[in-house]
Amino acid sequence: MPPEVLVPGTRTSTSFEAIGTRWTLTAAEPMTAAVLDRVDAAIAEYDAVWSRFRTDSAVAAVARGEAVDLGPTAPPLLDLLADLRERTAGAMDPFVAASLEHLGYGASTALRPADGYLPAPRAEVVREGTVVRTEPPRLLDVGSAGKGQLVDLVADVLADAGHADALVDASGDLRVAGDPLRVALEHSFDPEAAIGIVEVADGAIAGSAVNRRDWSLGGGRRLHHVLDARTGRPVETIAATWVLADTAMLADALATALFFVGPDTLTDAYDFRWVRMRTDGVADWSADLPGEVFR
Structure with missing residues (x-):
């Protein structure tokens, strides 16, 4: 869920829409047109590989049964998702695309759900370096960490251009x-x-929060995008999570994982700080959180 960013001092910024998301880049020094072109290219390249909403994306080709070179972003992203799939006992699964599409959250903007719920189909990612296929052929959904990885890539573009102070x-x-x-x-x-x-x-x-990307099922019921892949049902006990980590990819992925497991399941492998709010309004957070939660 979008936090409010409290930016001190004078900055230059630019905003735009990409991958269905509002982006804002802020820096202490003006960003040149050439740098912004590199940002656009990085986003376009990533979308062409990982978008489950495009029939011409690389993951769409994987879903058709092809073995595809997904490039250098694939190993760290798929390794992280594989580990979290295991740690959440399958609740967080990169094959949840079928469950989301069943509930209407697919390439169409109609958001018309089918009856009932569809558990994520069982499948495995098979990799040889950066070449990926799935067994059997299935559509991958890396949305639980992919946007974060793309944020890291855009941040790298700004850093490479000399923007040491940027958001x-x-x-x-x-x-x-x-x-x-x-x-x-x-x-x-x-x-x-x-x-x-x-x-x-x-x-x-x-x-991540259940009041973002939600839609009606009819009869007064509402759906949201955080599904338990084992059942295909939206999570009902957690309302929102926040994670602070070294990278946006890790923060993004762990924010989703905290809908399914407690932080103790994750802290042996990952360094992060967290806040989690239940649907009853009660929040808990890590003891070393760099800030405060209002009681």
């Missing part, structure tokens, strides 16, 4: 370089309120 904001996935930023955590039940404020310094924060 990449992709509607809730943030990567900060340079001066620390204070970030307000939006309340899931009141978008005008915050449940806390944290400081992000040379790292990333990502959030």
